[in-house]
Amino acid sequence: MTDTKKEKAGRREFIQNATLGAVAIVGGSQAVNEATVHAHPHDHQVVPDDIALRVRALESVLVDKQMLDPAELDDVVDAYENRIGPRNGAQVVARAWTDPEYKSRLLDDGTAAIAELGFGGAQGEHMVVIENTPDVHNFVVCTLCSCYPWPTLGLPPIWYKSSAYRSRAVIEPRAVLSEFGTELEGDVEVRVWDSTAETRYLILPERPTGTENMTEEELTEIVTRDSMIGVTKIATPQG
Amino acid sequence: MNSVHDMGGMDGFGSVEREENEPVFHDVWEGRMFGLFSVSAGVLGPWHRGRNFPWFRFAFESIPPEAYLRMSYYERWFEVLSANLLRAGLVSERELETGYRDPDQPLPTLLPDPTETAPSGTSEAPTFGINDTVLVRNLHPRGHTRVPRYVRGKRGVVVTDNGVWTLQDTDERGQRLGNFPQHVYTVRFESQELWGNRGAVNDAIYVDLWEEYLEPV
Numbered sequence: 001m002t003d004t005k006k007e008k009a010g011r012r013e014f015i016q017n018a019t020l021g022a023v024a025i026v027g028g029s030q031a032v033n034e035a036t037v038h039a040h041p042h043d044h045q046v047v048p049d050d051i052a053l054r055v056r057a058l059e060s061v062l063v064d065k066q067m068l069d070p071a072e073l074d075d076v077v078d079a080y081e082n083r084i085g086p087r088n089g090a091q092v093v094a095r096a097w098t099d100p101e102y103k104s105r106l107l108d109d110g111t112a113a114i115a116e117l118g119f120g121g122a123q124g125e126h127m128v129v130i131e132n133t134p135d136v137h138n139f140v141v142c143t144l145c146s147c148y149p150w151p152t153l154g155l156p157p158i159w160y161k162s163s164a165y166r167s168r169a170v171i172e173p174r175a176v177l178s179e180f181g182t183e184l185e186g187d188v189e190v191r192v193w194d195s196t197a198e199t200r201y202l203i204l205p206e207r208p209t210g211t212e213n214m215t216e217e218e219l220t221e222i223v224t225r226d227s228m229i230g231v232t233k234i235a236t237p238q239g
Numbered sequence: 240m241n242s243v244h245d246m247g248g249m250d251g252f253g254s255v256e257r258e259e260n261e262p263v264f265h266d267v268w269e270g271r272m273f274g275l276f277s278v279s280a281g282v283l284g285p286w287h288r289g290r291n292f293p294w295f296r297f298a299f300e301s302i303p304p305e306a307y308l309r310m311s312y313y314e315r316w317f318e319v320l321s322a323n324l325l326r327a328g329l330v331s332e333r334e335l336e337t338g339y340r341d342p343d344q345p346l347p348t349l350l351p352d353p354t355e356t357a358p359s360g361t362s363e364a365p366t367f368g369i370n371d372t373v374l375v376r377n378l379h380p381r382g383h384t385r386v387p388r389y390v391r392g393k394r395g396v397v398v399t400d401n402g403v404w405t406l407q408d409t410d411e412r413g414q415r416l417g418n419f420p421q422h423v424y425t426v427r428f429e430s431q432e433l434w435g436n437r438g439a440v441n442d443a444i445y446v447d448l449w450e451e452y453l454e455p456v
Contacts, residue, residue: 054321055268055275056271057338058275058335061340062330068279072274073271073275076274080273143387144247166247167248170247171247176255187441189441191443194446197404198447
């Protein structure tokens with residue numbers, strides 16, 4: 001048996017067993033041993049070449065069996081590549097910075113206030129917005145998987161889903177923030193929000209000094225994705 | 240279940256690596272995989288449109304730890320979706336290999352829409368109030384659960400009552416235990432309660448927990 005064939009057989013065995021509870025542990029570990037020739041140490045690993053083909057085959061057979069409309073799939077990909085992303089969240093933040101009544105509604109009922117700007121849907125059904133202040137710095141993690149507010153931030157970046165971030169955010173939050181360039185004084189309280197249930201969290205970052213004369217539209221341009229996850233602050237724009 | 244997906248507090252994974260100008264999908268297949276999952280969720284039964292999917296979460300967590308760590312994010316999605324399609328009898332192994340419908344196989348019939356299981360609207364009285372101190376029960380179920388290991392047996396304070404939600408936990412085969420509507424609370428844990436002297440006095444961790452994970456102190 002060639003290595004490739006062995007790996008394929010191992011994968012098949014894994015698929016058969018993966019959802020069968022305890023059986024998966026026994027059946028799957030053999031697959032793993034055969035597959036570890038492709039071991040990669042961290043989340044940026046290069047994936048096996050044939051995954052693209054396997055995904056294409058899966059799509060093809062589902063279309064062939066009339067279980068899937070490829071146009072619907074195109075729409076989903078297009079939506080998340082081009083329309084649903086952190087520009088949405090930035091609009092929410094800029095509005096909150098410039099309209100105190102909106103900010104009050106946003107902190108009181110995030111879902112409803114975000115819907116006022118036209119954003120909602122999958123993974124944004126129950127939004128809570130948390131305000132960062134000079135005294136309390138908040139940021140968000142999903143230690144169990146990758147929960148993230150899609151309608152306002154889009155799909156999460158790789159680092160948010162990485163083992164390093166998920167494992168460390170709750171035990172050494174200041175070291176993690178420091179890696180993002182966010183250094184906090186010791187008397188600043190750090191709050192880490194682990195998204196373990198159905199609520200999705202969006203951080204309302206502090207409005208930087210020197211932006212008093214900027215319009216809502218201009219402010220939208222300076223709001224970053226990472227500041228709405230809470231791992232960074234927004235710097236005063238230069239020039 | 241107590242597997243490697245439950246990562247909070249583990250050491251050894253190194254620094255957080257970021258990618259400048261990261262694309263939404265790193266390759267075409269990642270986008271197709273995301274779309275496949277989103278679109279086909281509706282034909283697979285008890286989960287729908289990318290939410291309320293304990294079965295799918297259970298399947299992710301059942302990937303053996305060595306494989307889980309080796310796989311990229313969307314590789315896990317592929318394994319879980321293809322495994323669930325096989326398990327449900329909606330595709331055969333040969334079809335997955337060839338990419339074409341086996342003419343001997345009948346076309347699958349759609350299952351009825353699953354019932355909505357988001358907030359149930361029931362008005363069970365909450366057991367706990369804001370500022371109550373609670374103890375997280377020392378639970379180690381073999382199925383899917385939303386109580387991370389790092390808070391089990393620890394004390395925290397209720398800061399928010401998020402209303403009534405159905406429990407998402409499953410048994411050891413990935414079947415939901417039932418709706419069991421109950422209050423979900425945001426509980427604040429002081430860092431040093433969780434991590435001893437490795438925690439910082441000024442740090443706190445907030446975790447959303449279903450009522451049955453908690454007991455009064």
